[in-house]
Amino acid sequence: MDQDLQQCQNCDYQLKADFEFCPNCGQKVNEKLTLKVLFYNTVSNYFSVDARFLKSFLPLVFKPGFLPTKFIEGKRSRYLHPAQLYLFISVVFFFILSLSTNSQPEKINQELLRTKSSEKASVLQDSIEAKQLDSVDRAEAKAFLKNNKWLGSVPEQKIDSILADPNVNKNDISFGFDELKLDSLIAANASDKEIFKAMEMNDDAGWLKRKFYGQILKFYKSRDGGSILKVIYDKIPIALFFLLPLFALLLKLFYSKKGNYTHHLVFSFYYFSFLFLIFSIIFGINLIWNVSGWLDFLLLFSAFVYFLIALKRFYHQGWFVSFFKANVISFLFLVFILPATATILFVYAFLFY
Known part of the structure; x- marks a missing residue:
């Protein structure tokens, strides 16, 4: 090789000894690999942080x-x-x-678990109060019907059946199903089929609906928002x-x-x-x-x-x-x-x- 020529390490192009960059590929001639070179090449190759970035940033803004x-x-x-x-x-x-x-994920989970605990306590308290009030209200209603015969002749057995109707004064559940019943099934390690039935999912539900109910159950158990x-x-x-x-x-x-x-x-x-x-x-x-x-x-x-x-x-x-x-x-x-x-x-x- 001519002493006035050298070879590019990247593309093997013949270039003059005083060249700093290869005219064929643009790589710097005989550049030593240092941490600075390695870092700069990584950043410039993937993000092109060079003069073009500085020329582009100010006009962008x-x-x-x-x-x-x-x-x-x-x-x-x-x-x-x-x-x-x-x-x-x-x-x-x-x-x-x-x-x-x-x-944020951890804070959301803590808040959901706190809300779940307070909801359970509230539901239990409401259930106790409802049962206490229920006996009083039903007794008053029964006495009212008996003492007001002019409203119509209603047999006593009929009064009892009407007032015992489970659909009367039924509480609304935020999840759309009875949470207390679901909790008891989960505690008893019931099968998913039984739990989904309690959640009122149809037996002929397709894959997407089953997946959706499964995720609702998963979220209900863990409150992993x-x-x-x-x-x-x-x-x-x-x-x-x-x-x-x-x-x-x-x-x-x-x-x-x-x-x-x-x-x-x-x-x-x-x-x-x-x-x-x-x-x-x-x-x-x-x-x-x-x-x-x-x-x-x-x-x-x-x-x-x-x-x-x-x-x-x-x-x-x-x-x-x-x-x-x-x-x-x-x-x-x-x-x-x-x-x-x-x-x-x-x-x-x-x-x-």
Whole structure:
């Protein structure tokens, strides 16, 4: 090999000895592996924390609609890719969210167990009082009917049968079934079939209904609402994976002549990155100290203002049209798409926690 040439360790390309970087693959020549190099390569490869991130972060915050516009125009090497920016900020958000909510499952379980104990005591007390009042009320009713024969001739045996009707003054149960009876069956180690029958499940119930009743029984026994909440938190990234394309679809419906679906998806990536940044600030501040609700409201309101300005700049329409579409899109997303996704997420968490 020529003494004035050296070989790239990555791609074996022949390059001059004074080259610091390989012109073929871009790797630094003869770079020693240190902890600093290892850490930087890991971060830069997965999150692209380099000059492009710094060039992208400030426009993301202070120039709504700027980054998607430049990306569509073809300036894609100067700024961070929308999916990479979304990934990096979302990882930061979920890290802060985990710090803010890591104690919530345990608190919920403690509250549910406390509520269960107080409910049992209340039901027992109500049952005792009901039996005491029941004997007095029935005696008074029986005496009233006997002393008022002018109301009609009612045989004494008929009076007793009417007043002994178990459906008279029947207590309502919050779970939809007799909890005391269910507790006795559970204490007696009754089979699931007997317990489900006490819960008024039909014998011909399908798989989904049986699964639902099984989870109700599981929750009734353990009051483990914390596990449900944990599943919900774990599945939020997957839910957002579907929410972002749906949001882009809404944009496509309202701006059908303003580019193809990919253009709206680019806009959505950058806007959701900004939303994650706002929520990271909100959860981060409340993690350190509890602030008044007006600050949270102000930050959330800024997300709408940002959305309005971004729509105007990216789609090049007037303020009135942009304001109208921003309100309608936000309404449809918050009232229909987001609640539907949250409901599906909760049902999934309940069925598989």
